[in-house]
Amino acid sequence: xxxxxxxxxxxxxxxxxxxxxxxxxxxxxxxxxxxxxxxxxxxxxxxxxxxxxxxxxxxxxxxxxxxxxxxxxxxxxxxxxxxxxxxxxxxxxxxxxxxxxxxxxxxxxxxxxxxxxxxxxxxxxxxxxxxxxxxxxxxxxxxxxxxxxxxxxxxxxxxxxxxxxxxxxxxxxxxxxxxxxxxxxxxxxxxxxxxxxxxxxxxxxxxxxxxxxxxxxxxxxxxxxxxxxxxxxxxxxxxxxxxxxxxxxxxxxxxxxxxxxxxxxxxxxxxxxxxxxxxxxxxxxxxxxxxxxxxxxxxxxxxxxxxxxxxxxxxxxxxxxxxxxxxxxxxxxxxxxxxxxxxxxxxxxxxxxxxxxxxxxxxxxxxxxxxxxxxxxxxxxxxxxxxxxxxxxxxxxxxxxxxxxxxxxxxxxxxxxxxxxxxxxxxxxxxxxxxxxxxxxxxxxxxxxxxxxxxxxxxxxxxxxxxxxxxxxxxxxxxxxxxxxxxxxxxxxxxxxxxxxxxxxxxxxxxxxxxxxxxxxxxxx
Amino acid sequence: xxxxxxxxxxxxxxxxxxxxxxxxxxxxxxxxxxxxxxxxxxxxxxxxxxxxxxxxxxxxxxxxxxxxxxxxxxxxxxxxxxxxxxxxxxxxxxxxxxxxxxxxxxxxxxxxxxxxxxxxxxxxxxxxxxxxxxxxxxxxxxxxxxxxxxxxxxxxxxxxxxxxxxxxxxxxxxxxxxxxxxxxxxxxxxxxxxxxxxxxxxxxxxxxxxxxxxxxxxxxxxxxxxxxxxxxxxxxxxxxxxxxxxxxxxxxxxxxxxxxxxxxxxxxxxxxxxxxxxxxxxxxxxxxxxxxxxxxxxxxxxxxxxxxxxxxxxxxxxxxxxxxxxxxxxxxxxxxxxxxxxxxxxxxxxxxxxxxxxxxxxxxxxxxxxxxxxxxxxxxxxxxxxxxxxxxxxxxxxxxxxxxxxxx
Numbered sequence: 034x035x036x037x038x039x040x041x042x043x044x045x046x047x048x049x050x051x052x053x054x055x056x057x058x059x060x061x062x063x064x065x066x067x068x069x070x071x072x073x074x075x076x077x078x079x080x081x082x083x084x085x086x087x088x089x090x091x092x093x094x095x096x097x098x099x100x101x102x103x104x105x106x107x108x109x110x111x112x113x114x115x116x117x118x119x120x121x122x123x124x125x126x127x128x129x130x131x132x133x134x135x136x137x138x139x140x141x142x143x144x145x146x147x148x149x150x151x152x153x154x155x156x157x158x159x160x161x162x163x164x165x166x167x168x169x170x171x172x173x174x175x176x177x178x179x180x181x182x183x184x185x186x187x188x189x190x191x192x193x194x195x196x197x198x199x200x201x202x203x204x205x206x207x208x209x210x211x212x213x214x215x216x217x218x219x220x221x222x223x224x225x226x227x228x229x230x231x232x233x234x235x236x237x238x239x240x241x242x243x244x245x246x247x248x249x250x251x252x253x254x255x256x257x258x259x260x261x262x263x264x265x266x267x268x269x270x271x272x273x274x275x276x277x278x279x280x281x282x283x284x285x286x287x288x289x290x291x292x293x294x295x296x297x298x299x300x301x302x303x304x305x306x307x308x309x310x311x312x313x314x315x316x317x318x319x320x321x322x323x324x325x326x327x328x329x330x331x332x333x334x335x336x337x338x339x340x341x342x343x344x345x346x347x348x349x350x351x352x353x354x355x356x357x358x359x360x361x362x363x364x365x366x367x368x369x370x371x372x373x374x375x376x377x378x379x380x381x382x383x384x385x386x387x388x389x390x391x392x393x394x395x396x397x398x399x400x401x402x403x404x405x406x407x408x409x410x411x412x413x414x415x416x417x418x419x420x421x422x423x424x425x426x427x428x429x430x431x432x433x434x435x436x437x438x439x440x441x442x443x444x445x446x447x448x449x450x451x452x453x454x455x456x457x458x459x460x461x462x463x464x465x466x467x468x469x470x471x472x473x474x475x476x477x478x479x480x481x482x483x484x485x486x487x488x489x490x491x492x493x494x495x496x497x498x499x500x501x502x503x504x505x506x507x508x509x510x511x512x513x514x515x516x517x518x519x520x521x522x523x524x525x526x527x528x529x530x531x532x533x534x535x536x537x538x539x540x541x542x543x544x545x546x547x548x549x550x551x552x553x554x555x556x557x558x
Numbered sequence: 559x560x561x562x563x564x565x566x567x568x569x570x571x572x573x574x575x576x577x578x579x580x581x582x583x584x585x586x587x588x589x590x591x592x593x594x595x596x597x598x599x600x601x602x603x604x605x606x607x608x609x610x611x612x613x614x615x616x617x618x619x620x621x622x623x624x625x626x627x628x629x630x631x632x633x634x635x636x637x638x639x640x641x642x643x644x645x646x647x648x649x650x651x652x653x654x655x656x657x658x659x660x661x662x663x664x665x666x667x668x669x670x671x672x673x674x675x676x677x678x679x680x681x682x683x684x685x686x687x688x689x690x691x692x693x694x695x696x697x698x699x700x701x702x703x704x705x706x707x708x709x710x711x712x713x714x715x716x717x718x719x720x721x722x723x724x725x726x727x728x729x730x731x732x733x734x735x736x737x738x739x740x741x742x743x744x745x746x747x748x749x750x751x752x753x754x755x756x757x758x759x760x761x762x763x764x765x766x767x768x769x770x771x772x773x774x775x776x777x778x779x780x781x782x783x784x785x786x787x788x789x790x791x792x793x794x795x796x797x798x799x800x801x802x803x804x805x806x807x808x809x810x811x812x813x814x815x816x817x818x819x820x821x822x823x824x825x826x827x828x829x830x831x832x833x834x835x836x837x838x839x840x841x842x843x844x845x846x847x848x849x850x851x852x853x854x855x856x857x858x859x860x861x862x863x864x865x866x867x868x869x870x871x872x873x874x875x876x877x878x879x880x881x882x883x884x885x886x887x888x889x890x891x892x893x894x895x896x897x898x899x900x901x902x903x904x905x906x907x908x909x910x911x912x913x914x915x916x917x918x919x920x921x922x923x924x925x926x927x928x929x930x931x932x933x934x935x936x937x938x939x940x941x942x943x944x945x946x947x948x949x950x951x952x953x954x955x956x957x958x959x960x961x962x963x964x965x966x
Contacts, residue, residue: 351818351820354818355815355818355819358811358814358815358818359815361811362808362811362812362815365804365807365808365811366804366808368804368807369801369804369805369808372797372800372801372804373797373801375797375800376794376797376798376800376801379790379793379794379796379797380794380797382790382793382794383787383790383791383793383794386783386786386787386790386791387787389783389786389787390780390783390784390786390787392783393776393779393780393783394780395772395776395780395926396926396929396930398930399929399930399933399934402933402934402937403933406937518820518821521821521823522821522822522823525823525826526823526826526962529826529830529962530959530962530963533830533833533955533958533959533962534959536837536951536955537952537955537956537959540948540949540951540952540955541952543944543948544945544948544949544952547941547944547945547948548945550941551938551941551942551945554934554937554938554940554941555934555938557930557933557934557937558934
């Protein structure tokens with residue numbers, strides 16, 4: 034729980050102060066701060082006293098932190114932040130925060146090795162996560178030699194009745210060295226995927242990384258499958274889900290940081306995976322998710338950020354517009370899928386009727402022509418059905434994925450807002466501590482004065498950390514958005530071209546069928 | 559204010575309409591002695607006014623060329639007068655044209671007018687144009703149906719001489735054919751009930767004549783099958799139209815995306831939007847052509863096959879009357895009472911039956927010829943149009959793909 038007492042490396046004690054920075058108080062603090070904000074004054078005073086102390090502690094902590102790295106199990110690594118100093122930063126608790134506006138992502142306290150609450154934030158592979166801008170080109174090169182293939186296949190039903198579930202085979206083929214084998218096959222169920230996403234979101238979202246959302250749950254769809262209905266709709270549902278899971282994994286490993294994440298590696302490689310029970314809606318974690326979501330909604334409304342960077346404002350507006358249009362497009366495409374399916378059914382029905390008409394026609398040549406017409410229409414109905422699948426799996430699903438992805442993007446912008454708020458809160462707190470100290474100086478209570486001075490130093494550190502974190506997340510977001518947009522352009526290009534090719538194929542087939550029919554019609558004498 | 563959307567006083571000039579009509583009007587001998595067509599039509603609030611134009615060298619008419627204005631009820635009056643005429647019992651009476659029905663279209667235009675505020679100007683204009691085109695299409699169809707009826711009558715060797723027909727063509731005043739009053743409507747209702755009951759009776763009696771026996775079996779089944787096909791083709795074409803509408807909306811949204819996007823995708827989206835605008839138009843044409851060549855064909859032969867069934871029924875009734883007259887004659891001879899009267903009745907029935915049988919045979923043979931020719935023409939045209947549109951679509955898609963792939 035977030036109100037746990039922490040071992041602070043700076044003060045070398047379990048400081049009760051940390052417990053105050055739980056969710057509830059942050060909300061109250063923000064409410065107060067929206068009234069009395071004066072960042073200029075705060076940043077000014079931060080320079081004088083605290084600076085030296087801050088740097089001293091910065092030098093000390095990495096060593097202290099690294100020592101305790103050995104205590105941590107290898108799979109609990111994950112870059113908390115790019116700054117290794119201050120392991121007790123406020124962001125450690127940020128892992129429990131839920132991003133706003135996202136019904137998809139329910140990251141939080143995942144059970145198992147993933148360290149949602151581990152205080153240590155160092156990874157031995159810290160070099161991989163060095164996010165200097167010049168590394169972007171190298172990243173690009175790496176992506177071009179990106180050699181990993183993932184497939185999700187062979188859905189199998191396990192168990193019976195309401196406890197039944199589907200298990201999917203996840204096969205990874207790769208030549209990348211971080212994987213232990215060239216080819217791995219594991220069995221995973223839907224909640225495993227949700228669990229993976231939950232862990233990744235909790236680790237990376239607050240840093241501004243766009244974590245691809247997992248496919249949606251579907252109670253209706255799954256119930257049908259559980260109950261054992263072997264009809265077309267449950268077969269289609271399983272196929273839709275299988276395809277969505279595959280796309281989810283591919284998107285996840287396309288992200289350079291996520292690809293190397295130990296949770297991802299474990300998901301793809303390890304034969305046994307602990308059940309992710311926290312993904313269930315009514316578990317303790319589930320309830321906590323709901324509470325956090327509500328709190329987040331309140332927070333979002335109260336944070337009024339002074340945007341100094343026009344880029345962010347512009348980008349947010351662009352994503353807002355994109356969201357609206359993509360949703361609209363998605364709705365139209367879904368309607369098209371529906372109507373094309375209907376067209377296929379009605380064409381098949383007409384084909385049968387035309388065949389009957391041909392049978393009852395007593396003029397031989399006309400009768401034959403009508404039967405041929407019936408055959409043509411039957412082939413065309415199959416064409417329409419195939420086209421509707423293309424409509425769906427190519428376009429509709431892509432649009433659905435991007436609608437959810439954009440929600441993740443918006444979430445990342447919200448995280449930046451939160452980082453900013455945290456920074457501002459720290460500045461306010463620092464001001465308060467300074468005022469308190471000033472008061473104590475006049476009251477001459479030496480022991481309390483010492484504590485006050487210590488607190489000032491502590492908060493100066495927090496302010497600096499807050500500013501660094503804010504700048505870091507801003508930098509990350511810029512990079513992430515750049516990567517996201519590149520991927521978006523590529524995805525849409527590839528998919529739309531594939532879709533147009535499917536339309537070309539349909540027209541070519543139509544031509545073939547009608548060309549075969551024409552002489553039959555002309556032969557009526 | 560929705561009135562301004564409705565195509566008040568729409569005129570269809572002659573040359574435009576000629577392209578559309580006569581989809582089912584095949585193999586009709588149009589000779590110089592009598593040529594009839596609908597040269598103009600006016601759509602008003604609750605009625606359509608057809609200008610019936612006649613060219614004739616027959617002495618019956620005062621002039622060689624003349625026009626009158628007629629409304630739908632007058633066509634029905636003419637049709638019913640044929641049906642009720644005992645002299646024409648042995649002919650397939652050309653089916654009456656269906657009542658002009660713009661209700662659905664009007665409702666859509668009205669809804670559009672009401673929803674004007676909730677959509678962008680482009681969307682509104684686009685939808686308005688489409689609904690107006692739909693209205694126009696329905697209008698053209700109804701004109702064509704009325705014209706086909708007149709042409710069939712004019713082509714029929716006996717019906718073309720009918721006096722009511724000449725009055726219809728020439729009398730330039732309103733025929734004052736009031737809608738059937740209640741009593742007459744009720745009589746019609748009972749007549750139809752009796753007919754269907756009889757129909758069952760007559761259908762059950764096996765005919766001595768192989769030809770008619772075959773025709774009876776054939777027509778009963780054929781009529782039902784055509785009915786089914788007609789309904790199914792309508793549904794298929796409706797789905798096709800809905801899909802085309804969806805593509806229209808997709809094209810619009812893609813256009814908006816294209817104008818908004820900050821990446822290279824903007825050009826991409828605009829190109830694809832343009833493509834879908836064009837393919838959508840083609841898809842709408844495919845649906846319209848299928849409607850014309852397939853659905854209308856089936857609808858028309860649904861009505862014609864009913865008219866042929868009616869002929870068989872009339873012959874059947876005449877046969878029953880003839881057989882009853884025979885029985886009555888035998889009875890009279892046995893009792894030696896009213897023999898002369900019975901003989902006369904029997905002779906009249908016999909003549910009537912034979913007359914009907916003779917003309918019915920020819921009518922049914924002609925019906926088959928017409929049917930085969932109409933189906934041939936329309937199926938060939940359907941296939942040709944489908945090919946034309948598919949090739950057009952293909953060309954658009956391939957050229958767009960070429961541009962898009964070249965850009966990357």
